[in-house]
Amino acid sequence: MPRLRHIMLSLIFVIWAMMLSIPTLAQSGQWEQQLGDVVYSTALSGDGSIQVVGSRDNRAAAYDAQGNLLWEFKPNSTVWGVSTSQDGQLTAVASEDRNVYLLNGQGEQLWAFRSSRIVVDVAVSADGSRIFASDDGRTVYFLDGTTGEPVWQATLQNIADRISIYGTKTIRAVAGNRDSQVILFGPDGKQLWTTQLDDSVLSVDVNSNGKYIVAGTLNGKITLINGANGDTLWRIDVPNAVACTTRDKSNCVNVAINADGSRILVGTLNGDVYLLDGADGKVLQSQNAAAPITSVSISQDGQTLMFGTRTGVVNSVNTAVAAAEFAAAQERQRNLTIGIPIALLLAAAVFTVWVQRTSSGSNFWAVSMRRPREFVRLAWRSRISYILITPTIILLLIFNYYPAFSGLYHSFTEWTPGIGEKWVGLTQFQGVFNSQYFWIGIQNAVILAVSAFIKLCVPLLVAELIFHIRSGPLQYAIRTMFIVPLVVPGVVGVLLWVNIYDPNIGLLNQSLRLLGLDNLTRAWLGDKTTALPAIIAMGLPWVSPFALLIFYGGLISIPQELFDAAKVDGATWLTRFWRIDLPLLMSQIKLLVILAFIGSVQEFQSIFLTTGGGPGSVTYTPALELYYQATRFNNYGLASAMGTVLFIVILGGTIINLRYVRSQTEYEA
């Protein structure tokens, strides 16, 4: 099909041209650093110029807006919370070593307050005169900033995992606890109000005048509370929320709010970071960090955003700079969308004048329009044909063509469906080839493909054997029996093999025990060395009804005269197989090899149902990694790029197979 090949070649050319023409957008106005361990807490000074990080490796550190280290402080254990004053000159650190530390602008310890339990979070007022801390013994402490002595302390019904503080003259404190309560304390420790939310409060933050309090809860909701009376202003579901368990609560929903309450930053378990409009909770911007977000912070002006992840990455971005970039990109886009139609209109106008006013023009028009006019006339005459195929074409365009082109296009973007996409050139493809899971997957796909080719020998053998049965009824009966497994739904087929491999009641281990080979028994799918072989062995003895039918169909279409001639020439069955059957089955073999190749590259379902890629990553396949990138990590752009790479691999393999594996079908009846 040369035409098909042309289409494919031009498609590849278009992709290549797209890659060349658009350069990767440079990112600036931000820094990112890989720290050693989980970043449990981040904090920003009022203008975002001092950025403090607390992490699991017993470390609190401050950076400037460009990511240069200012100072470092090492308590004796994990840092659970950090907070800094408006000018960034006073920083409080909450540590698992049961101390609250107050540090000065050089990271030197001013005082330490010792609690009887682990301190889980801390908050410093804007002027640094009051420090609010919470421990896992359900106690909250309101400390004096100069001495470190408690002004008051209170014991709550449950642990307050996250706390906050606001005000300059009258300093009030906010706590969110595991009993789903948000509590506001006055300067004297009086509980001013308590609001009951619908799940454990995992994070809480308050704006600088206390008017807005934002809280993130375990059920994936974000609530904005009126600080004056504790009423709920609005409540939204986190977009693309992943179900959290109490175990990953520190990564589940993290929130931060800016000084006037106009911007709220949210970080989630699946790595999404959203900037929300404080008025209604609408998503303004989003990005994905590819790892669970453990902490977020926002500066008073809402321009500097910062987040930390479970994998120890700290990211800080100045949205003013990013917004300028975005605006510039939009400007370019707008120029294009306006400029191109205008240019086209101009060209059309010039062309019309030429055709209408000059003799050469009208001559050209008459000549060049002859064929199109004929075409339109013919097309109009066969309009009924077009009408009849329209439903098909529309469905195909909507559900087949559009997704295919969408996949190709979005390979070049950072794509968060429903929010937006950004052209990133070849970055996603770099990501694909740098992903170790993808390479493990490719390796496994090659193994699966080779074993799939080998497995094709069995149906060929069975087809030959059935073909040589003398008795007609017996032949029919056996052929039918081999096709019976078709009635078992594919998923059931895989699940039955999962059962066969079960360590306790699996048929395989039970048989080994029966034979006294107890030392060979194992968790076949759970063992790193046997997981992949076990998946390959599934379906033993691999008599695929599909392949069997195709081989058998091929065998019975070989003209009888050829067999008779071979018989007369005294050929043995082996010679006959090599010289007649195999060459004449070449088109069937070719088809099955292509299908096996395509199937192996896309292999996903059986892995998903058996090991899910594990143990570790030994049974990953590229398609499985693609699925996980999209569904678990929301990396739709990366998933699309993987899809494109696999598409090219499949296309290449198919073309090579069609081209170089010759078939001899001259004898076909």
Add this chain to the structure above:
Amino acid sequence: MATTTRTKPLTNEVPRIASGDARRREAFGQFLILLSLFVLLALTLVPIILMIFFSLKDNGQIYGRFWGMPNPVRWENYSSGYTAMSTYIYNTLLYSSVSVVGVVILSSLTGYVFARHRFPMKDSIYVLILALLMIPGVLTLIPSFVWVKQLGILNTPFAVILPWTAGGQVFGILLCRSFFATLPQELFESGRLDGATEFQLYYRIAIPLSWPIIVTLAIMHLVSTYNDFIWPLLTISSSEMQVVSVGLTQFTTQFGVTDWGPRMAAYVVATIPLLILFMFGMRYYIRGITSGAVKA
């Protein structure tokens, strides 16, 4: 003329050889062939036998006496298996049937147009349809999911029915076109002379003559949609709307990990619709496989 037969006689008779020795060797050869086939057959059917065997036992019997016969036979496994699967089976059959009707109507109509009509751009449009056979599922899986989400039909029956119908057409058009092309031109000529409209030619002449291929298409599409797993897994999240293949995997969480008897019974129950389908339509299905293979 209902079908085109391409098959040769099933046995290939070779002239009888007189010598008794050769005949004995021949008989021994047949014995070896049958023996190896029976061994392979037994191995092939092991999972199915295991499934039926387990479905009649309870956990005590499975863990305690793995190799023992079901005693007492736990027929009640089937009632819990049926309870767990009935909604899923009903859903799947509903979605699949709607999609089958759509595929059959659209493919036969389009196949008819491509086989019988001449119109500008016909070949280019046909190549563009066939080109879809080259697009692998991995490329379109995620974009389709996002697209269906944007269309607002996620977690509704349309999320599976429409893409199934659109995707099933490509093979259906191929199948129908090649079949309609074999119908004699004279039938349509005489129909036209009698004043039949294009739609009447399709409905009154082409369709009645092509029942076998339409049944083949319907069965193949029904089987492939019944077996589809990934797409419903992505697009249908509510349990009341879920299909069989996904429902089977969620069975674990419903009954706890270890309740094997009812689980196996549920597998058997999930198999029954296909069993019934194949009892009536096996030969149509086989024809679909082989004709698809010859054309591809």
